[in-house]
Amino acid sequence: MKKAIWLILIVFMVIVSILYIKDYNSSRSSEDSAIVTTTIYPLYFITKGIVGDKVVVKRLIKPGNEIHSFAPTPTDLIDVSHSDILITLGKKIEPWVEKMANATYVKLFALEDGLETIASSHLHHTHHHGEHRDSDKSSINPHVWLDFDNDIKMVDMISTELSRLYPKYKSIFTKNAIKLKENFGELKLAYENGLKECKKDTILVGHDAFGYQERRYHFEAESIMGIFAHSRPDAAKIAKLSDMIESRGLRYMFMDPIESSKSAMQLATDMNLTLLPLYTLGNISLQDEKSGKDMFALLKANLVNLKKGLECR
Numbered sequence: 616m617k618k619a620i621w622l623i624l625i626v627f628m629v630i631v632s633i634l635y636i637k638d639y640n641s642s643r644s645s646e647d648s649a650i651v652t653t654t655i656y657p658l659y660f661i662t663k664g665i666v667g668d669k670v671v672v673k674r675l676i677k678p679g680n681e682i683h684s685f686a687p688t689p690t691d692l693i694d695v696s697h698s699d700i701l702i703t704l705g706k707k708i709e710p711w712v713e714k715m716a717n718a719t720y721v722k723l724f725a726l727e728d729g730l731e732t733i734a735s736s737h738l739h740h741t742h743h744h745g746e747h748r749d750s751d752k753s754s755i756n757p758h759v760w761l762d763f764d765n766d767i768k769m770v771d772m773i774s775t776e777l778s779r780l781y782p783k784y785k786s787i788f789t790k791n792a793i794k795l796k797e798n799f800g801e802l803k804l805a806y807e808n809g810l811k812e813c814k815k816d817t818i819l820v821g822h823d824a825f826g827y828q829e830r831r832y833h834f835e836a837e838s839i840m841g842i843f844a845h846s847r848p849d850a851a852k853i854a855k856l857s858d859m860i861e862s863r864g865l866r867y868m869f870m871d872p873i874e875s876s877k878s879a880m881q882l883a884t885d886m887n888l889t890l891l892p893l894y895t896l897g898n899i900s901l902q903d904e905k906s907g908k909d910m911f912a913l914l915k916a917n918l919v920n921l922k923k924g925l926e927c928r
């Protein structure tokens with residue numbers, strides 16, 4: 616099925632390319648339209664923060680969409696082919712970008728090799744059943760942006776690369792990058808201090824996005840869905856989670872408002888849990904973005920709720 620879709624895409628792209636490249640080469644000068652495209656929201660947020668209004672930043676994954684099951688459409692391919700560069704985590708975490716680069720000749724700028732990653736199998740001892748689909752997708756836990764050191768590294772890598780690509784903005788990009796890194800640094804400190812002394816060491820979350828924070832701040836996020844947000848819990852898993860909720864006296868269920876899960880909502884009702892938002896930040900909802908929230912605001916909101924859930928001082 617997937618192969619068939621790609622074949623159709625490729626045939627489509629060849630036709631489009633022939634029509635388009637002819638036009639493109641004659642009409643485009645390098646100055647008039649500097650365009651950078653990013654994949655997931657954190658890369659968009661960081662890139663936008665670096666370039667300000669000097670370069671147009673587009674994103675492939677639009678607000679509100681699920682990121683782990685993303686597959687580019689023919690329109691996406693056309694859009695990307697207009698960009699100077701595609702900023703991606705890389706083909707290990709976002710395997711579809713490689714085919715996309717082959718189909719469009721867009722220059723890829725991949726970050727994953729410059730980041731500190733953990734294996735997705737770092738996950739949970741107790742409920743591995745039914746999550747096999749997860750493990751054959753990628754061995755790297757994809758949620759690298761939920762680690763502030765990685766965010767800071769991404770700022771550095773992106774600002775260096777874009778300064779090379781658009782040298783006349785180098786000093787602006789560098790200045791903006793410093794500001795972004797200061798903000799991430801402040802958040803890092805707030806998390807370290809805020810999660811230092813907590814009574815609880817476990818929270819219940821929707822999808823398993825918090826591996827990097829679990830490691831940094833020494834807590835466990837038991838998840839209802841898997842690491843890629845698809846796997847639905849079976850009856851056995853629900854039973855296990857119910858036991859865990861009871862034995863550890865958990866009172867909250869954390870869920871990214873962008874996700875929805877009937878079985879999670881049922882579990883919350885059955886176990887009398889209060890629902891609190893915990894943003895996974897692979898994407899942002901259109902509503903949050905329209906109301907002026909951004910990655911920093913949502914990470915701050917997460918800390919407030921994490922402290923509540925873990926009962927921190």
Ligand SMILES: [Zn+2]
Nearest residue numbers: 824842895897
């Ligand atoms: Zn995720």
